[in-house]
Amino acid sequence: GENVEQHPSTLSVQEGDSAVIKCTYSDSASNYFPWYKQELGKGPQLIIDIRSNVGEKKDQRIAVTLNKTAKHFSLHITETQPEDSAVYFCAASKGTSYDKVIFGPGTSLSVIP
Amino acid sequence: SAVISQKPSRDICQRGTSLTIQCQVDSQVTMMFWYRQQPGQSLTLIATANQGSEATYESGFVIDKFPISRPNLTFSTLTVSNMSPEDSSIYLCSVVAGYNEQFFGPGTRLTVL
Numbered sequence: 001g002e003n004v005e006q007h008p009s010t011l012s013v014q015e016g017d018s019a020v021i022k023c024t025y026s027d028s029a030s031n032y033f034p035w036y037k038q039e040l041g042k043g044p045q046l047i048i049d050i051r052s053n054v055g056e057k058k059d060q061r062i063a064v065t066l067n068k069t070a071k072h073f074s075l076h077i078t079e080t081q082p083e084d085s086a087v088y089f090c091a092a093s094k095g096t097s098y099d100k101v102i103f104g105p106g107t108s109l110s111v112i113p
Numbered sequence: 114s115a116v117i118s119q120k121p122s123r124d125i126c127q128r129g130t131s132l133t134i135q136c137q138v139d140s141q142v143t144m145m146f147w148y149r150q151q152p153g154q155s156l157t158l159i160a161t162a163n164q165g166s167e168a169t170y171e172s173g174f175v176i177d178k179f180p181i182s183r184p185n186l187t188f189s190t191l192t193v194s195n196m197s198p199e200d201s202s203i204y205l206c207s208v209v210a211g212y213n214e215q216f217f218g219p220g221t222r223l224t225v226l
Contacts, residue, residue, distance in 0.1 A: 032213065034214065034215065042219055042220070043117075043205055043218050046214060046215070046216060046217075089155060089156070095213060096213055101158075101215050103155045103156045104155065106154075106155050
């Protein structure tokens with residue numbers, strides 16, 4: 001089955017700097033890659049996703065890149081703010097509503113004011 | 114997107130008892146999922162709940178321990194039976210909506226003494 005790895009497990013950046021979180025997956029049939037942000041005491045929130053027919057997607061300060069050949073994808077947050085501090089999870093699935101979403105272990109991001 | 118609510122938001126229970134968690138969605142959805150998130154860990158899928166059929170459980174999870182109901186397209190329940198301290202976790206329901214995107218509820222924080 002699918003296995004998703006995520007690095008780093010913890011990340012501290014100064015406010016205004018960029019943060020990058022990298023994930024790899026094992027199942028070449030996976031074609032949908034969502035990213036979730038989980039703040040303390042809350043459920044995971046979908047912040048951006050990418051499908052295998054594109055290599056990059058951007059939404060304001062957040063961007064995701066995908067390299068299907070190498071089976072890795074990354075989350076980029078620019079101009080980080082203290083409210084970006086949270087745990088971020090990458091995930092992978094085959095992309096239909098019936099397919100399981102497999103989550104990475106998570107990255108705890110701290111943005112230092 | 115989908116708006117998901119869960120009840121209770123948190124509970125403290127005695128070992129050997131059972132707790133039923135409710136999940137309500139603001140729109141009709143085909144697929145509902147139940148996850149467990151142990152402290153400081155990632156999300157692990159417990160089971161997939163389809164309306165009108167038996168839930169499908171992941172390896173390591175059994176119906177006797179985690180019975181699930183799915184009486185209609187907007188509601189599901191997960192029961193944690195015969196609880197032990199090892200069951201202390203956050204339990205999350207999620208649904209697929211929109212363009213096959215998965216959304217999560219706020220979670221139920223369970224502590225078993």
